[in-house]
Amino acid sequence: xxxxxxxxxxxxxxxxxxxxxxxxxxxxxxxxxxxxxxxxxxxxxxxxxxxxxxxxxxxxxxxxxxxxxxxxxxxxxxxxxxxxxxxxxxxxxxxxxxxxxxxxxxxxxxxxxxxxxxxxxxxxxxxxxxxxxxxxxxxxxxxxxxxxxxxxxxxxxxxxxxxxxxxxxxxxxxxxxxxxxxxxxxxxxxxxxxxxxxxxxxxxxxxxxxxxxxxxxxxxxxxxxxxxxxxxxxxxxxxxxxxxxxxxxxxxxxxxxxxxxxxxxxxxxxxxxxxxxxxxxxxxxxxxxxxxxxxxxxxxxxxxxxxxxxxxxxxxxxxxxxxxxxxxxxxxxxxxxxxxxxxxxxxxxxxxxxxxxxxxxxxxxxxxxxxxxxxxxxxxxxxxxxxxxxxxxxxxxxxxxxxxxxxxxxxxxxxxxxxxxxxxxxxxxxxxxxxxxxxxxxxxxxxxxxxxxxxxxxxxxxxxxxxxxxxxxxxxxxxxxxxxxxxxxxxxxxxxxxxxxxxxxxxxxxxxxxxxxxxxxxxxxxxxxxxxxxxxxxxxxxxxxxxxxxxxxxxxxxxxxxxxxxxxxxxxxxxxxxxxxxxxxxxxxxxxxxxxxxxxxxxxxxxxxxx
Amino acid sequence: xxxxxxxxxxxxxxxxxxxxxxxxxxxxxxxxxxxxxxxxxxxxxxxxxxxxxxxxxxxxxxxxxxxxxxxxxxxxxxxxxxxxxxxxxxxx
Numbered sequence: 198x199x200x201x202x203x204x205x206x207x208x209x210x211x212x213x214x215x216x217x218x219x220x221x222x223x224x225x226x227x228x229x230x231x232x233x234x235x236x237x238x239x240x241x242x243x244x245x246x247x248x249x250x251x252x253x254x255x256x257x258x259x260x261x262x263x264x265x266x267x268x269x270x271x272x273x274x275x276x277x278x279x280x281x282x283x284x285x286x287x288x289x290x291x292x293x294x295x296x297x298x299x300x301x302x303x304x305x306x307x308x309x310x311x312x313x314x315x316x317x318x319x320x321x322x323x324x325x326x327x328x329x330x331x332x333x334x335x336x337x338x339x340x341x342x343x344x345x346x347x348x349x350x351x352x353x354x355x356x357x358x359x360x361x362x363x364x365x366x367x368x369x370x371x372x373x374x375x376x377x378x379x380x381x382x383x384x385x386x387x388x389x390x391x392x393x394x395x396x397x398x399x400x401x402x403x404x405x406x407x408x409x410x411x412x413x414x415x416x417x418x419x420x421x422x423x424x425x426x427x428x429x430x431x432x433x434x435x436x437x438x439x440x441x442x443x444x445x446x447x448x449x450x451x452x453x454x455x456x457x458x459x460x461x462x463x464x465x466x467x468x469x470x471x472x473x474x475x476x477x478x479x480x481x482x483x484x485x486x487x488x489x490x491x492x493x494x495x496x497x498x499x500x501x502x503x504x505x506x507x508x509x510x511x512x513x514x515x516x517x518x519x520x521x522x523x524x525x526x527x528x529x530x531x532x533x534x535x536x537x538x539x540x541x542x543x544x545x546x547x548x549x550x551x552x553x554x555x556x557x558x559x560x561x562x563x564x565x566x567x568x569x570x571x572x573x574x575x576x577x578x579x580x581x582x583x584x585x586x587x588x589x590x591x592x593x594x595x596x597x598x599x600x601x602x603x604x605x606x607x608x609x610x611x612x613x614x615x616x617x618x619x620x621x622x623x624x625x626x627x628x629x630x631x632x633x634x635x636x637x638x639x640x641x642x643x644x645x646x647x648x649x650x651x652x653x654x655x656x657x658x659x660x661x662x663x664x665x666x667x668x669x670x671x672x673x674x675x676x677x678x679x680x681x682x683x684x685x686x687x688x689x690x691x692x693x694x695x696x697x698x699x700x701x702x703x704x705x706x707x708x709x710x711x712x713x714x715x716x717x718x719x720x721x722x723x724x725x726x727x728x729x730x731x732x733x734x735x736x737x738x739x740x741x742x743x744x745x746x747x748x749x750x751x752x753x754x755x756x757x758x759x760x761x762x763x764x765x766x767x768x769x770x771x772x773x774x775x776x777x778x779x780x781x782x783x784x785x786x787x788x789x790x791x792x793x794x795x796x797x798x799x800x801x802x803x804x805x806x807x808x
Numbered sequence: 809x810x811x812x813x814x815x816x817x818x819x820x821x822x823x824x825x826x827x828x829x830x831x832x833x834x835x836x837x838x839x840x841x842x843x844x845x846x847x848x849x850x851x852x853x854x855x856x857x858x859x860x861x862x863x864x865x866x867x868x869x870x871x872x873x874x875x876x877x878x879x880x881x882x883x884x885x886x887x888x889x890x891x892x893x894x895x896x897x898x899x900x
Binding site: 426427429430431434438439443446447468511513516621623644650651653655656659660689691692 | 813815816817819820851852865866867869871874876877878879880892894895896897898899900
């Protein structure tokens, strides 16, 4: 077999036992790797009904055939588990040399089940597994944990770690490696519940490629294209430049989605930050784009070169810790971002939960007078308390949906989440194809699993008038994302492809030798999306959860009173989406559809099937 | 007087945040005026149209005053319209 090891490693943390389980060529071809193979593995484990923080719930690190190839941006891994925020399917990805070392350790995926008796480091050394006591690592920040692990184990190990937030099972804790995070949905909490501080991997087992000379030539071509104008935004300015764009288009979520513009957006923009702070650029492992823009924490004085540590700044942490909380102080936003990195917190859910709590304070639903929109010190205190689960932080660590459940008073109507996952920085009333993508997403409101905002940023639709025609676009961008997350490739490459499915099929042919066509790639995308849905149904999904919070369906923002999204329009679009997928109108999975996609055998014996 | 505002890479290439392009009556005329006054926009943001004049590359997108995304150069502009030019990719 080319490109794959043809097996996954399954480790029982309770006993330390491990075994290799064969993965057939048929299975790998059907699910590819990354999130797709992760969905297959979760369904195979048949624990969709388990509490995500219980020992029974599995968590998988998943690689793919492209990992380790010379294709740019392919050094990625996916973490897949039932999400502790959503209680639904959750996949989060990161790019780093952990993916390369993890695959070289000798398996296409590493599945962790059970719970260790004491905090441990799971060591996978070229195929052999042991559990080492985590000892004094428990309690350390993500960065310090990695530093000490490198010192203890050597530089040929790569270590994915959790920070204090994961240890305390904050429901939106991340898994971190080399400053990158598998960030959304709380996989850090799942590892924390299993008492796993880190997964350390190294190995020498490489996979052969079917047509190496052609693959190297394609990789060179792709790298050259990745240095062109299609990726200039990421390379030159980074995603943070979205801030002023979204502000101008009244699509920038501000003060818990009460406003769509932030008067101080320019002050937080990368263009302004660059004037006062040193900045460096960096790339993930095996990436030629180089989208990371790292700003010095402190503004420099005249004549100074740089001050303090560097902070990776993306649009999402900028929006969530800035405008969403009403904070216009760049220093505070950078410091809060750095704290999230150190504690191992998803910045979107951190900012989203804090912003929700700030509005609850304003409305008299929450007694925390210190927690006010626009207060930089409150932002920093809030992040620290969440990471430590101290004071109010213990309730905030549960995420906005569970916090709303505690507070009552119809607060759930303005908790900006779908399936428990806080919304990213795309105002759904101003970007209504994206609103549909949020509503139907398997892991909840998310901009990485649905790229429907791309359609809103085009002349193909009226972004403020959702119609059933938007369903097709939402589905297509979701399909493309599913393939990219399973191959695995970075989505920042997407504009360099003129025929994505055809070019993806070619990559797979060269690596694996399979005669894959673009048509097969399309069918694979449908299978992966449906497999995620199948897991959700087994976990208790009902059609009622494919929606948006009431705020978005009954109110306009204060600064754009005519921009509205009706429940009727959203529901019609959801029905059109379900039908376009071949599902029933309300989103259930017909038996013949499962059979057509080869998913029948993955139905659980405990499955809850509605019609 | 039609005004053009730049964001993201177009702003970097233009070297200014906004510019007046005079009394133009279509998107195409506005882009022609930009091509003449800001040659730094050529290639990455503006490309010659086969039929003459200039159009946006696929890497950029224009929007009329925040209301409507436009790519058709024939779309008419009102005298006080504001044309916004962004990087086409909104990924974050």
